[in-house]
Amino acid sequence: MPASPILEMRGVGKRFGGLQALQDVSFEVRRGEILGLIGPNGAGKTTLFSTLVGLHRADAGAILLEGRNLVGLKPHRIARLGLTKTFQNVALFMDTDVLDNVVIGALLHHPLPEARVRALACLERVGLANIAHKRAGDLSFPERARVEVARALSTEPKMLLLDEVMAALNAVEMAEMMDLIRALRADGLTVIVVEHHMKAIMALCDRIVALSFGRLLAVGLPDEIVRHPDVVTAYLGRAYAE
């Protein structure tokens, strides 16, 4: 099944002072795939996400979304082009209710009355319509992660970056979240997930990108990645040994 790339990274680099957080990272994301992004802590996964959505500006290379270079665009412009992300530490507006948290994303493409309808539909999509009027700060962690997903969905993205949405979920919740991600892909969304849980990554992803110290280690099918000697040395070896 040859799929055209929706996103291309070409030699992307990002430096913070003396730290080279990303160096010469190049890979493609195929339209409609679920791509896993793995690597030890500090490998640059979250930095990569932040650079993709424009919260950091890449200082080398190009990021092409459907052929258009995103480098230098502000996050709201990139969101309008159809690329958004969730936040690893959950960045909800805690003092407002769940629905209002999602409405803000729906306002990107719709005026207010309709944005509320769309937002409610997104909450339904993630299974949270029943708590639409709860205060976001009162939610459990798994619920917050879902609200994050709903808010991202409300911007009607083509591509969605999920930063550890399965962290702190139990096995049942994790399975539900994986079902949701698969369903979103079935709707035509392209998804990149950062996760530490290797079983989830293996079960969920079509392909995997491995990073270490800001460099690309390997790209391939899940089976290839787990056997890749560099990946085993840098990441899996240690993880499996524990």
Added chain:
Amino acid sequence: MPVAAIAAALIVPLGLDGDGYAIRVIALVFLFAALGQSWNIVGGLANQISLGHAAFFGIGAYTSTRLLIDFGLSPWFGMLAGGVLGGAAAALISLPTMRLRGHYFALATLAFGEVMRVVANAWTGLTGGPVGISVPYSAPGLWMLSFKGTLPFYYLNLTALVGVTAVFVGIRRSAFGYRLQAVREDANAAEVVGVDTARIKIQAAVISGALTAMLGTLYAQMNFFFDPDAVFGAAPISVRIALIAIVGGIGTAAGPILGAILIVSLEEIANVLLSGQVAGLSNLVYGLILIAVIMIQPHGLVALGPVFRRPWRVPAVDAAK
């Protein structure tokens, strides 16, 4: 409740001396409540604590007064011109300051207000300098915003307060209000889901600055005379406006109104009771009371709870009991 409050405010003067002290104090409460409400658009909805709103207030006061002196122009046009200049000044200052957070934003805006005060004191050709400037006498009437007594300003200030409050409530319920509140909660998260945070902040600053400047015209017409320290001053204007909103309840429509009632009346009481005996003691007492309010109820007077809120929102509930 808002309707009842407005009705009460309309009726109150009937029992008072139209040129008396009480009417003047209440008129000041309305003016400062309106200023607190304009400030609330930036300070409350976006949580950018400006301590420089005197800059816009002074621009408004001097613009209309200058146009009146030099061209005999009606203060209503002066108010519009002042609003435009105040909005433009707010846009200019928000460009370099909007990335600043918390104390840094407060300090930068405080410095901006002080710079305006110093410039106004030095630029005597325009402002009259420290000697002050007199608003020329016009034949009494609404067109020239000139009256013999205080009562017309009571009603004008009340109208301004209702108008600015309506703007605040309208913004808070609009898509723009959603975006402002998202910027307040988490600017990065707001950007990533499509909010142009820079544009939103500038728009809010322009609306807030323009309204503040327009209220400056009302102040000038009501006082006949003012100097740079009175309209550009940090303590009498910038800090006072911010405190009124913060003490009353930041980000709420009722907050600046409650705050203005408390602070303006406290100041008057302190002045009457204390200033004759020990100069400066009134400011100290005023400061202590503010500290007490902020420590005891950091969310402001509106958070005092059901006492204030229930009858405001659902009078039917109490009536049914």
